[in-house]
Amino acid sequence: MGKTKELSKDVRDKIVDLHKAGMGYKTIGKQLGEKETTVGAIIRKWKKHKMTINRPRSGAPRKISHRGVSMIMRKVRDQPRTTREELVNDLKAAGTTVTKKSIGNALRRNGLKSCSARKVPLLKKAHVQARLKFANEHLNDSEKAWEKVTTGTTSLTPRWDKCVNYVENTLMYAGGRMFIDKHFQEDKKLMMEELIDGIRWAFVDMVEKENDWMDEVTKSKAKEKAHSVLAKVGYPEFILNDTYINEDIKRLSLSEKDYFGNVMQTLRFFAQSDIAWLRKTVPRSEWFTNPTTVNAFYSSSTNQIRFPAGELQKPFFWGLNYPRSLSYGAIGVIVGHELTHGFDSNGRKYDKNGNMDHWWSNTSISRFNDKIQCMINQYNEYHWEEAGLNVRGKRTLAENIADNGGMREAFRAYRKWVETDRTGREEPLLPGIGLTNNQLFFLSYAHVRCNSYRSAAAREQIQSGAHSPPKYRVVGAMSNYEEFHRAYSCPVGSVMNRGDKSCRVW
Ligand SMILES: [Zn+2]
Numbered sequence: 001m002g003k004t005k006e007l008s009k010d011v012r013d014k015i016v017d018l019h020k021a022g023m024g025y026k027t028i029g030k031q032l033g034e035k036e037t038t039v040g041a042i043i044r045k046w047k048k049h050k051m052t053i054n055r056p057r058s059g060a061p062r063k064i065s066h067r068g069v070s071m072i073m074r075k076v077r078d079q080p081r082t083t084r085e086e087l088v089n090d091l092k093a094a095g096t097t098v099t100k101k102s103i104g105n106a107l108r109r110n111g112l113k114s115c116s117a118r119k120v121p122l123l124k125k126a127h128v129q130a131r132l133k134f135a136n137e138h139l140n141d142s143e144k145a146w147e148k149v150t151t152g153t154t155s156l157t158p159r160w161d162k163c164v165n166y167v168e169n170t171l172m173y174a175g176g177r178m179f180i181d182k183h184f185q186e187d188k189k190l191m192m193e194e195l196i197d198g199i200r201w202a203f204v205d206m207v208e209k210e211n212d213w214m215d216e217v218t219k220s221k222a223k224e225k226a227h228s229v230l231a232k233v234g235y236p237e238f239i240l241n242d243t244y245i246n247e248d249i250k251r252l253s254l255s256e257k258d259y260f261g262n263v264m265q266t267l268r269f270f271a272q273s274d275i276a277w278l279r280k281t282v283p284r285s286e287w288f289t290n291p292t293t294v295n296a297f298y299s300s301s302t303n304q305i306r307f308p309a310g311e312l313q314k315p316f317f318w319g320l321n322y323p324r325s326l327s328y329g330a331i332g333v334i335v336g337h338e339l340t341h342g343f344d345s346n347g348r349k350y351d352k353n354g355n356m357d358h359w360w361s362n363t364s365i366s367r368f369n370d371k372i373q374c375m376i377n378q379y380n381e382y383h384w385e386e387a388g389l390n391v392r393g394k395r396t397l398a399e400n401i402a403d404n405g406g407m408r409e410a411f412r413a414y415r416k417w418v419e420t421d422r423t424g425r426e427e428p429l430l431p432g433i434g435l436t437n438n439q440l441f442f443l444s445y446a447h448v449r450c451n452s453y454r455s456a457a458a459r460e461q462i463q464s465g466a467h468s469p470p471k472y473r474v475v476g477a478m479s480n481y482e483e484f485h486r487a488y489s490c491p492v493g494s495v496m497n498r499g500d501k502s503c504r505v506w
Contacts, residue, residue, distance in 0.1 A: 007034070007042065015042045053274075068096050069106050073138040074108070110136055114450040133162060134263040152454030168292055170266045174249055176291030176309070177239045184234060184309045184461030188317065188387075192233045192307060192335075195327070198413030199336045200226055206506060207407065211292045213367040216346075221351075221359045222343065227304065228352035229339055230284060232306045235291035298336050298341035298402075301354040315447055325437040327412035329444030336413075340506055343405070344398040345372055374503035375400050382472045387458035396468045403468075403477045405506035407445065411483050414441055438487040446474045480504060 007015075011032060018028045025043065033116065044463040064072070068091055075082050082101040090142040091098050132143035133156070140156060147153050157165075168175050204223050211219065231320040238244050251271055254262045287306060289297065294310040311317070316334060341347045348368070375391035379400055383390050393400075418426065418437075427437050435443060449470035453461065461469060466499070468476060478484040479495065480502040492499035 007038070012042055012046075015039055016046050019043050019046075027170040052118045064091070064098055064102055064106050065096065067097070068094070069110065072103060072106055072140065073110055073136075077138060077142045110139070130184065130277055131263070133157075134260050148456075150456060150460050152456030162503075166263075167251045172290040172292070173238065173239045173247065173248070174245050177236055177245060179292045180235050180239070180309050183311070185319075188309075188312050188319070189233050191317075191327070192231075192253065192312065192331075192411055194417070195332050195335050195413070196231045196233075196305075198417055199332060199339060199409045200229070201416065202409040202412035203336070203339060203405070203506065206412065211506075213371065215361050218359070218361050218364040225342060225352040225359075226339065228303055229342060230302070230304045232287050232289075232304060234307070234309045234312065236287050236289075237285075239291065296338050298338040298347065299354070300342065300347045300350040302353055303342060303354045305341075307333065307335070307338075315444075316332040318444075323430065323437060323440060324417060325414060325427060326444040328410050328417070329441035330409035330448045332413060333403075333406045333445050333448075336409035337402040338406075339409065340402040340405030341398065343506060346398050368505070371503070371505045372397060372401065375404070375505065378498070378501075378503050379476055381470065382476070384458060384462060384472070386453050387462045387469070389454065389459060390463045391468050391472055392432075392462060396466065399467045399473075400476060401505050402478055403473050404504065406506065407481060408483075408504075409478045411438075411441060411481075436487065438483070442478060442484050442487055446478075449474050 011034070014032060015028055015034070018031065019025075019039075023031075025036045028034075029039045032039075071090065071094065072087055075087060082306045084103045087103045088098060088100055129143070129146065132139045132146075136143070144156050147156065156162075203226050207214070207222055207226075208220055214222065225330075251272075252265060254265070284302065289306050289308050290310075291308050292310045293308040294313075295308070297305070297306040298310050299306070311334070312331070316331045318330070342350070348360065349356055351359050376397055378393065379391045379396060380393035381390070418424065428438065429435070429437070433440075451470040453469070457468065461467075467473060475495065479490075479498045482502070484490070485492075485497040488496070490497035
């Protein structure tokens with residue numbers, strides 16, 4: 001053995017290489033000018049300590065082949081509780097010897113940043129799930145499996161769609177600015193002002209004239225709260241400021257070659273932006289909604305309603321070239337819906353400044369509870385065929401209160417608008433449709449809720465959605481409302497006219 005030690009590493013490696021190439025000890029010895037026994041000793045030693053010789057000099061863990069990585073990812077996907085040790089053994093059985101450290105590296109490189117295989121199930125499901133769509137194909141597949149079970153879909157969002165969404169939600173103020181420059185007309189704000197004023201008036205008017213269950217003191221506080229609701233329309237002013245937008249984006253340095261890294265970087269960017277507000281007073285004028293969002297909001301802690309530019313489009317917002325009945329029936333009901341959230345089973349607990357406060361008298365609370373029980377029972381009875389389940393009246397209560405109130409407020413505001421702005425003259429009818437303006441109002445509301453669900457998604461909606469299924473958002477609110485019954489002449493006791501059994505909170 002003494003002799004083998006004298007050979008340089010170069011010569012030893014050459015001996016091994018020639019051996020691997022299939023040469024005998026004698027031939028190798030001849031070629032390199034070494035004794036046959038020396039060559040034999042080197043090769044025996046190599047066989048015995050194969051791994052030691054092969055390991056890279058730096059001592060860094062061995063890189064795993066693509067096949068090995070696929071195997072690891074598949075295993076972790078199918079059996080998330082697999083330990084690193086088990087993965088090491090699996091790979092060994094398949095002919096590759098690796099360390100636990102290299103398994104960790106492979107997992108990190110494939111999107112399971114800083115988690116060992118063993119720790120995967122301990123990570124929040126939501127966190128991992130939210131990142132899956134940004135990871136490699138294997139993890140994408142597991143997202144597909146999840147989506148298939150929860151929504152019934154058989155394909156993932158196309159890449160272009162995913163990428164547009166990513167940019168839209170990441171560069172939301174810059175993207176929002178581009179959107180409003182092209183698609184938002186400032187006169188939409190004027191019409192929204194008209195709608196919001198009308199609907200606020202309608203809520204207060206109904207509290208004064210039609211509410212027979214609330215005591216006077218609580219009523220006056222409710223009216224005060226309604227008057228204090230701050231409405232925000234379109235986009236926050238600061239996005240018109242180029243300097244602000246440019247400074248904001250400067251904090252990001254996105255790379256064309258590191259998609260997952262970009263995702264992680266933007267998550268950090270959002271977290272830092274949020275944390276920057278910690279222990280600071282947030283001005284009431286500030287709002288953090290993405291202008292391109294197609295949705296509307298009520299915030300109980302700030303007593304605000306918000307309508308981003310994305311929501312102010314058809315079929316919600318119809319603008320000045322269409323009958324007002326269409327806009328009042330769609331965006332109008334949505335304005336009413338958001339305003340009424342301030343007075344639903346949860347929002348009622350906050351005062352006009354957004355502080356949790358007991359501003360109701362006990363008698364008004366107990367009468368409110370009777371009113372909402374009627375609605376809980378009503379919606380509990382709806383059976384949604386697509387889901388094979390009944391609507392959950394209690395779970396969807398707040399949204400149902402908002403839908404019912406919103407419809408009444410918007411209709412009342414519409415009639416008031418006809419009364420004052422048109423001195424009582426009905427709007428011109430739409431040619432060829434044969435519906436009255438009041439009928440169009442309700443049709444426009446139903447139109448907004450048009451939808452289609454797979455049964456898995458329908459079940460998911462029932463089990464974890466805050467809203468009733470779209471069909472029952474229409475049927476539920478309309479069948480409670482005498483103006484709808486009148487507009488379409490629905491007989492008492494029919495599905496669309498609950499008559500005496502109608503429920504009403506606001
Ligand atoms: Zn709502």
